[in-house]
Amino acid sequence: MSMLKFEVFSGGTVTFDLSKCSQCDTKACVQVCQTPGNGLILKLDERDLPSLKVAQDRVAKGACIEDMGCMLACQLQGKDAIVFDLPMPEFEEAVRNLREDQPVHQKDEKDGHTD
Ligand code: SF4
Numbered sequence: 001m002s003m004l005k006f007e008v009f010s011g012g013t014v015t016f017d018l019s020k021c022s023q024c025d026t027k028a029c030v031q032v033c034q035t036p037g038n039g040l041i042l043k044l045d046e047r048d049l050p051s052l053k054v055a056q057d058r059v060a061k062g063a064c065i066e067d068m069g070c071m072l073a074c075q076l077q078g079k080d081a082i083v084f085d086l087p088m089p090e091f092e093e094a095v096r097n098l099r100e101d102q103p104v105h106q107k108d109e110k111d112g113h114t115d
Helices: 028-033 056-063 069-077 089-097 104-110
Strands: 003-007 012-016 042-044 050-052 082-085
Touching: 003 069, 028 042, 028 069, 042 069, 069 082
Parallel strands: none
Antiparallel strands: 003 012, 012 082, 042 050
16 A cells, blocks of 8 residues: 655654545645645645655654644545544543543542633
């Protein structure tokens, strides 16, 4: 399976399943990425598939702003071909601390958090 995968500044990765992209008429990911204020890192290559228009080391240093606009556009108008795998240590810790038999609001009260 053909993939486009690159590292981003947060330490995560973004992966495109290009076998899905070859079936996509909209190429919405590239359009969104080219919107002013977004990363401006994607282009269509000679095969009409998404590719990087800047060097991977620049992408990893923050050229990709990780706004996930490409992924949302792909989910809405493409073929759901993009996976963001970003480190979220606080979220993962919160999930680890949840117990199925304990409602979230009780856990928050125990920890001293109230809304
Ligand atoms: S919108 Fe999705 S399926 Fe279409 S080219 Fe972009 S990543 Fe591929």
